[in-house]
Amino acid sequence: MDEFQRQPPLFCELWSLCRDYQGGALAGDLCEDLCVAGRLRYRRCLYYERGKKVLQADWRGRPVILKSKEEAFSSFRPPGLMEDQAEDGGQGFPEAELLLLGAGEYAVEYLAAGSPHHRALFPLDGASRGQAQAVSDMALSFLDLVRHFDNDFSHRLHLCDVKPENFAIRRDFTVVAIDVDMAFFEPKMREILEQNCTGDEDCNFFDCFSKCDLRVNKCGAQRVNSNLQVVCDKIFRHWFSSTLQSSAISFQLQRQLREAVQECADPGSPQRTAPTMFWRLQRLLQAALRELREAEK
Structure with a gap:
């Protein structure tokens, strides 16, 4: 040989x-x-x-x-x-x-891919900043990604498989989508969702949900949840469901963040409230970063 x-x-x-x-x-x-x-x-x-x-x-x-x-x-x-x-x-x-x-x-x-085995979902080894600041930076970057997918193409891009493994972070803690096999533009999304059904559970395509019209036993072509709702549920809830490991963020602001994320992650929240929730989360995360930076001075 x-x-x-x-x-x-x-x-x-x-x-x-x-x-x-x-x-x-x-x-x-x-x-x-x-x-x-x-x-x-x-x-x-x-x-x-x-x-x-x-x-x-x-x-x-x-x-x-x-x-x-x-x-x-x-x-x-x-x-x-x-x-x-x-x-x-x-x-x-x-x-x-x-x-x-x-x-x-x-x-x-x-890039450093995410994993549910990481305490912060993404590897933060060697980060010069604390975990609370890194999480806040990544959360703001996720919001930018959601806004980009919702607004910057000729059709909205729907993310139907949101999990840490499908994203990665750069050294500056900006988030990058690395696996978009389950991302679909609006026309294809409507085609996927509009299927026969006997109940709402038949209208769930991974993280993209629709409603069953029992009068015709057909799923609606319109997605009833949003990219932001799924990111809040699958990513933000892990970060903000408990107290962040930093006393530099005030208790009141941490409570406001937890409440906002829980409301955002609720699948019953109508999609029309997504823009309002987006700006509320962005404002709270920016306030958290300001408090963290002030604490460093």
């Missing part, structure tokens, strides 16, 4: 990709660094199941994550098929899909 045959399967797969690149069958922004310059180095496999691969690598001295949902490069449709479709009078492919079809692997920054 030669040296190549003794290598682990994923190493052999990367070698195969480089062979395709050097033969002119494959192109990409990372190929030169991986196959020629040696600036992209494979470290370990983080996940490999049913063709979905998540690898850790070092790219120019920085840790990155490489992800792919295809089993092999041959799984992608050849560009010639897209050209033929356009010539036949088809609608062609959106630019975003063309980009996805043209990339067998793509790199994202390496």
Whole structure:
């Protein structure tokens, strides 16, 4: 058995990709660094199941994550098929899909993912600030993320699987969504929710809820909860259901935060109250940060 045959399967797969690149069958922004310059180095496999691969690598001295949902490069449709479709009078492919079809692997920054096993849901090891300040910063960043998903696209983006593992934090405690497989824009969300039903429980799609109209036994197409309500329930409730570990935040403000989060997390709260609740939480979190900073002086 030669040296190549003794290598682990994923190493052999990367070698195969480089062979395709050097033969002119494959192109990409990372190929030169991986196959020629040696600036992209494979470290370990983080996940490999049913063709979905998540690898850790070092790219120019920085840790990155490489992800792919295809089993092999041959799984992608050849560009010639897209050209033929356009010539036949088809609608062609959106630019975003063309980009996805043209990339067998793509790199994202390496971040500290959340976990229910962490006391604060996210690793805070080495944080220069206290836990209360880190939690307040992360909570404000979650609010920014919710506002972005609700307002900054042509359609609202619904998060249907909110849990710590699907988010990560940067060193400045800003939050990043790292797994959005269960995120859907409004038109698709309405299509998913509008199903047959005999009760409201049939209208729950993970963290996205609808109501059953018993007159026609059909779930409503309109989601009745919101991204903010789910974030309050799955994330904020863990942080603010008890006293924060800092005497620098006044008891009155901590009580107001607990009450606001409990009200926000209540699935019975109508979606129309979400904007008011958003600004209330933002104001309370900003006040908590001011008290913490004042205590440091």
